[in-house]
Amino acid sequence: MITPQRSSARAALTIIYLWLATRVLLLLMVLDVVTIFESVNVDVGGVYQNWYGVMRTTGSLPVDDPTWQYPPGAALLMIAPSLLPFGYLSGFMAILVVCDALVTYTLARLPERAGLWVWLAGVPLLGPVVYARYDLVVAALAVLGLVRLRGSSTGGGLLLGVATGLKLWPALALIGVPRGRVARNAVLGAAAGAAVTTLGVLACLGRGADFLSAQRDRGVEVESVWALAFHFARWAGWPGEVAPNYGSMEMIGPFTAEAGRLSLVVTAGCLLWLVYWRRRARTWTDAAPADAALAAVLLFVVTSRVISPQYLVWLVGLAAVCAAARGSSQRPVVTLVLAATAVTMLEFPNLFVAVQESTVVGVAVLTLRNGLLVAAAVVSCVRLWRATTVSSRAPLAADQP
Template sequence: FGALLKGWPALLLLGVRRRSVWVSAALTGAGLAALFAVAMPGAFAFLTFQRDRGTEVESLGALVLHVARHFGWDGEVLLNYGSVEFVGPYVGWVSTGALLLSAAGFGWLVLWRLRATRFAPHTVADAAFVAVLVFVTTSRVISPQYMVWLVGLAAVCLGFRASRMRLPAGLVLAACLVTVLEFPVWFAHVVASDRLGIGLLAVRNGLLVAATLLAARALWSATVVPRRPALPFAPRPSRTDGTRVSSS
């Protein structure tokens, strides 16, 4: 999911209703993938690298390991696959948990797309914002560049007056301000897992979790019509003498 996040513009399709757009995008993607596979051997090796990555120290799951270091966990923080990651016992469990959260988020997005019936001009932007929020928040790696993507999508959402993403967008902006303090200003405290570092991560990731939940709820309520239970059969009214009233 971390690698797929770099293709976040494709998530704009979530809010598109026309099937022809989906078909065109699928054919274009398949054609480009085939071209890269033939012309550029090893073009998809990055997928293997992503599979082997651990839990980056700034991610949501990393908070568990940061706290565990204060209770005797003997893991290490190393530069691995271009990011600063935790290496040691139980890191695989945390990484698997993050993948399961991402899969659950993806499942919710699919369910939303199947249930959504009310589409407005801003739905495409709102859906893309929610989708990127879901995958950024649950990813094993949270890079500062991910926050840039979120700010850009939030700005597009706020360009529509009818968008319900104002509060989530504000939370994302606040998370960006905390991210600047967490990296690069006090990144050494994050790596050391001291109180300041853990506190910064807890605030930033907490803001992202809140933004994700609020944005998902707003998107669902704006586009999904609640299913009303079928009314029970009502018998025809009768006269006071017990004779049923005829409809003729």
């Protein structure tokens, strides 16, 4: 007879074995020991390490490099690998592995285990790029912050603030914090976390505010939703091209500047909708902060001029917190996010050249991925609205017995 203790021990061992197997495979792929995918470690071993060299030798952030597009706090993650007793790439990998393990441990301790399985599967589902960018660290802090909000609004806000200092999107996670004292504490905690992260860097490195204007001339990145129209237009003879700009491959040619400006207008409109939703929301469950965070970040991703593959780890982390929250309205969205993550692994890095060349295969895969993200954003917002506003009197159809 299997006792509950033995069953629990087996479940824990299964989780450990799965985590180790998938993460070791990711590391081997990033280190080019297993060559299923094209190499993706150039950003860490080249770009990040070069930025660290600039900071060390000049005492300033590398704002003269057009590929630098991050808030000052990001410098901490460029410097941190050099402080470890490994090479730069190995040190970076060690930081990511620790953050990944911490999120796994945190989700495993929650009563609802669905979030754990979303994280376990979602991280390797993105392929080696997830361990070759620093976005996993930011996603980990956002996950820990949202989980911490349930017990301490100040503590959760503090973690979200630190994450915001590293990359701005975690600030969107505050949109779903219940009004009143909880919201005030969370915002104050977030402000403190962002201030400590940012001011600590600015005290040591100069030119920290330059990033605010450095990216204003960015265009339509080749993998974004807005780029799809230009991919199809190339088939009809559009005279533009794909060229490197601000650290990414962008569509360059007629109407791309207008599309970029339109994307900013649409993003601003989505932010206004989120503010309107917050004013109308009346039902604040434990799941509401995570549900709103996922909806907000999805809106940002699909309306942005840029969609980089590593953005999907943001969505995987938020989807995991939603899946771990009882009563979440976002369960169908979690499935769409995981599907989009899997398609992104197909698209980058191995089909990235095909996307740049607007081949049938490249555009088809990109259309599928972006279509899944747009569908996820729409479904997410509809279900969030129905679950939280005055008009949500009956349970959602998908949640009825």
